[in-house]
Structures are given as C-alpha cells and as structure tokens.
Amino acid sequence: MPSPPPASPALEVAHLSKRFATTRVVDDLSFRVAGGSCFGLLGPNGAGKTTTLRLCLGLATPDGGSIHLGGHSIPAAAATARARVGVVPQFDNLDPDFTAAENLLVFGRYFALDDATIRARIPGLLEFAGLSGKADARIATLSGGMKRRLTLARALVNDPDIVFLDEPTTGLDPQARHLIWQRLKELKSRGKTLILTTHFMDEAERLCDRLLILDRGRAIAEGSPRDLIEARVEPQVIEVYDEAGGDLDRFVAAHRPLAGRVETSGETAFFYCRDAQALLAALAGRAGLRYIHRAANLEDVFIQLTGRELRD
C-alpha cells in the first residue's frame, strides 16, 4: 500500500462528545491529524485521552460529533478503517500462552492475512523490535521493554498506515524508552502516521509535530511543541531550591519584579523570564539557595495550563 499523501488528513475529529453518566469525558473536541505526521494527545490523568482513542477506533459510541479515520466514517465503517490501523494499547495484552512469533501469527490472522504472508513478515517485525533471537521465547520470559517492543511489532503486522499508541513508554526504563522513541521516528520516516497519548512532556516534545493538550475532556491548547512553548511561556526558567534555610520566601518577594511570572511549589520557586541576567546576578553567592537555569520546555506549558495540583 502506498502511504497517503501528507496533505490528506489521517484522522479528522469534529465536535466530538462523550458522556459517562453525567460526566463529560470528551467535550466538543475537534482536531485534524495530517497523514505522515506524529500527533500527540497530552493531558493529566482522567483528561479523556484514552476515551478519545477508543472513540476514534470505533470501540465506543460518541454522543455527538463526527470522526473520519483514514477517510472512513467512524463508528459506521470502523472495521474497514481498522484494517489499515495498528494499536499499541496502554497495558500490554500479549498472549501469555504463545511465543513471540506465535503472538504475531495469531494477531495477523485477525486481519484476514494468510499464514504465509504473516510468516514472511515475522522476521522483519522481530528485527524491528530488537527481538530477533526471541521468536520462540515465551512472553513470561521477556522484560517489560521487550514486551512493549513486541506489542509495537504486533501493531505493525498488518503494515498499517496509521498507528495509535496509548502511553507507549509508561513504566519503561530510560534505555527502553529511547529505543521505542527511535523506532517510532523510524516509522514516521517510512510515512506512517503516529497518534500517541502521553503524559511525558519530553516524549511529546521529541516525537510530535503537533500536540493537543486536553483537560477534563476539552482541548485547551494546540500547536507544535515549539509554538506552544513560544506562545505560552517565557523562554527562560530559573528554578530556585531552598536547601538550608536560605529564606526562599523573602528572596521571592524581593526579586519578583525581575521575572515575568513566579510560581512556588513547596521548597521550589520557578521564575519565568525573558532575560535571566539580573536574577542570575542576584542568585550568585546567595547562601542556602541552589538554582538551575534552563530553557522553557513543554512541561512548563503543561503545568501553566493544567495547574500544579495532583490529579488522581
């Protein structure tokens, strides 16, 4: 199958709504995902990310709005659309009774692929997942990172145009995460459309061309990571930690005017500034306060938009 031309939308969602009892889980959500791009859905726990994915796959019925996935209307033509889609679910559901290769074989059959076609694809898929020697390994003997990669390989068994990934690296160590990221970039360079949910801001910043930040089912910001950072927060951040009775409160009160915005959270103050020089000078030689100076990132945008309080 040729990849769709980059301009045609892989996914188009308009005024989507979904309620569970009286809670609006998805509330008048609209967005487009360009073919061949990587699109991220960001949001705190309970923001509606997974529900949005389920709606887009036709696994839940919307209360309002329209969805077109790969040109097909969802949920009416969901089965047809899913034939060209791969899904990496939030929690691995590999078949524990099968080996790695059997997992791929059995999964390929759900796409009505014949065994010869699937068997021909298995070595390439395992190699892509870094599991070449593991064809006959039982699932229980694989590490968390290996299972995640096998789940990714399984999502590719039908050579999809669009891949959905629900928190693809949650629970993985840094090495395993970097390997997944590398593979996802490779998929994008092959022309696949990636649609992922995450609450790791570094993951979103690295991978996504475009992001939608969701909170309580509503879109609260959308754009490229760079545009969001430029538009929403000051470019420089100084985090000041009170280490040994440095009297952070007094420092903040005295130097507030040097920053565009100051937030405190426990023993840390965040100074968001256009120009950090004056504040850095004030911090130099100040006993009891430790600080780091960094560029603003997506996490700053996210916290600014969704607040610092815990979401459980």
Added chain:
Amino acid sequence: MNLTSLIGWLPVWRRNFLVWRKLAIPSILGNLADPLIYMLGLGYGLGALLPPLDGQPYVAFLAAGTVCASTMNAATFEALYSAFSRMHVQKTWDGILNTPRSLADVVAGELFWAATKSLFSGAAILAVVAALGLAHGWIALWALPAVVLTGLAFAALGLIWNALAPSYDFFMYYFTLFITPMTLISGVFFPADQLPGWLTAIGTALPLAQGVALVRPLLAGQAPPDALLHAMILLATAGLAFVIALKLTRRRLLK
C-alpha cells in the same frame, strides 16, 4: 482479501484451538477422568442394586446421561472461566477488538470454541462408552450432532453469565443455582418421572433434558422420538442466548 462476516469468528476460534493444542492430552484426560469415575463407579456399583431402567442396565442408562452432562460441563467451563480470563484478566478480547474483528466475531468465536471443546469431551466419553459395549449400532454416531447442539446451547448460556460476571466467584452461583439442580432433574442419573409432576415438567423443558432425550435412545440403538423438536429447542436456546450474550457483552466492553 476480506473475511466475510460469516467466518469472521474463525481466527478467534483458531487462537483458542492453538492454545488448546499445546495442552491437548492433559486437557482431554482431565475432562475424561472425572465423569468416567462417576459413570463406572455409580453405573456398576449402584447399578448392581437396581433393576433395568428403560429396558437397559443402569450403567447404560447412566452412560447417556454422562455424555450429556460432560458436554454441558465442558461448554460451561469454557464459556465461564476460560472466556472470562481471556475477556477480563488477560484482555485478549481487547487486543482482538483493535483489529477489523467485531465483538460479534469474538463472542461467536468463543461460542464455537466452547462448543468444540464440549464436542471433544462428549466424543471422548462416547468412545469409552462404545468400547465398553454400551452403545448399540452405528446409529449411536448420531449422538455426535446431538452433543454439538447441547454444547452450543450451554456455551451460549454460559456467555450470558460471563458478560455479567464481576469476578470468577460469580460463576459459583451459576453452578449451584442452575447447572447442578438441572443435572438432577433432567434424567441424567435417574428417570425424571420419578420426581413430583411439576418438577418433572420443569426438568423436561430444560436444555439438558433435550440432549438426554436425543442421546439415550441413540445409544440404545433407537431413533429418538420427537428428535426434531429436541434439536430445535437446543438450537433456539443457543441462538437466543447468543443474541443476549452479545448484547450484554457489548454493554460491558464497548461503552
């Protein structure tokens, strides 16, 4: 290539078959041992004290009941515990639903798989029954389709309960409230007309009794009276229960 909706369930069935194949021998032996011990123990032990029933020795009478009860149990266990573990614990169904397969494909795949397992079980018992000389003539082979119908009916009924179950513990109620009492009033161990009239009437209407009414004459070498009626009741039970199970499962999984 596109799977037609008619065989969309087949990859689901094949998945379960592949798992079973890895454990086939212990699975068959496990399914066979318990009912055979009862059949032989009660059949020859208790049977020695009893007069012939319906013109045959008690062990032959019990053999037909055992074939049907084993079929029912195999279908029920598969549709309850095994399907629940795939649906709820391992989330195998969730994975399948991310592919072009529909929920109807998944539930139908489980239905036909549970019926297949019950056929293995029923056929294995039948083979032993035949080897013991308790089956009379080739007509006994007609018991196999009767076993399939019985398995389909109980697989579909089990899938209803599966769709409603919050946990494995819930299945106990199905056995104590439905399966066990039914086994006792459906003519498996003794002729149902021994019971008070109203209880006989209930027992005769239940699905297990339809299977028994087909299998017992067939093993004795006779064509069952009202065979078509019993077969239609089993088929209707399977069809109706499947529709209900699918509706309930859809409500549970595709909110």
